[in-house]
């Protein structure tokens with residue numbers, strides 16, 4: 071498979087290594103300094119583009135790939151205000167795969183989080199909050215993964231209707247505390263507190279390898295696909 075890497079930062083470089091180890095060819099690398107090279111003509115013989123840039127650039131990059139009819143795998147977070155426009159493009163024949171977190175562990179953790187929220191629903195003595203910790207270079211807050219976890223709680227718990235990135239005393243609000251520290255790859259914890267105890271679940275990434283492998287597996291799934299896909303399609307969760 072011939073891959074275009076759009077964004078050659080921490081994730082782009084990790085993905086390049088895993089893609090090569092799995093026998094793929096990197097046909098094009100686009101980063102900030104050569105971003106004007108991302109034109110449909112340069113994508114002519116590319117099977118799939120993997121996009122990890124930043125919230126401001128992601129959507130424009132998708133559109134260029136769509137024009138070239140190249141399916142996109144994207145892990146960039148913080149651009150979801152445009153998700154309906156991407157879904158429209160997918161309905162008209164383009165292929166797009168998005169995950170706020172590509173690691174197998176986090177996707178299992180998403181399911182565990184939903185099950186725990188459902189289990190807690192009848193027990194009003196417990197209230198939840200969330201903490202996410204990432205490296206100091208992260209641009210968006212809270213993390214995309216934290217938002218997916220919050221949505222999982224809100225869908226499965228009748229007393230939580232929204233999340234806020236602050237301490238809240240309102241029962242219907244789920245507090246998310248985002249911390250930035252050193253080089254932390256990504257840690258997410260959910261705690262259900264009562265007056266007498268607490269239940270805590272946590273996913274802690276040791277490195278970016280799990281995210282990068284998931285993105286390459288998604289890229290292997292995508293050539294010739296049309297429509298909007300996510301980790302549930304890949305992992306059959």
Ligand SMILES: NC(=O)C1=CN([C@@H]2O[C@H](COP(=O)(O)OP(=O)(O)OC[C@H]3O[C@@H](n4cnc5c(N)ncnc54)[C@H](OP(=O)(O)O)[C@@H]3O)[C@@H](O)[C@H]2O)C=CC1
Pocket residue numbers: 076077078079080081082100101102103105122123124125127131144145146147148169170171172173210281
């Ligand atoms: N879904 C998941 O599993 C994961 C998602 N992420 C997300 O992926 C994104 C990237 O993360 P990460 O690799 O750590 O970030 P980095 O900042 O290390 O890398 C992003 C790269 O994109 C470059 N870039 C900026 N603008 C453009 C552009 N218009 N076209 C092409 N390249 C551009 C940046 O260049 P410059 O530095 O010069 O600006 C940088 O090299 C973030 O949104 C992060 O939240 C991260 C890990 C896992």
Ligand SMILES: O=C(O)C1=N[C@H](C(=O)O)C[C@H](O)C1
Pocket residue numbers: 147170171204208209212213214215216255256257
């Ligand atoms: O920026 C990062 O580093 C990460 N971003 C993703 C997110 O926002 O959830 C995934 C992972 O936590 C690392």
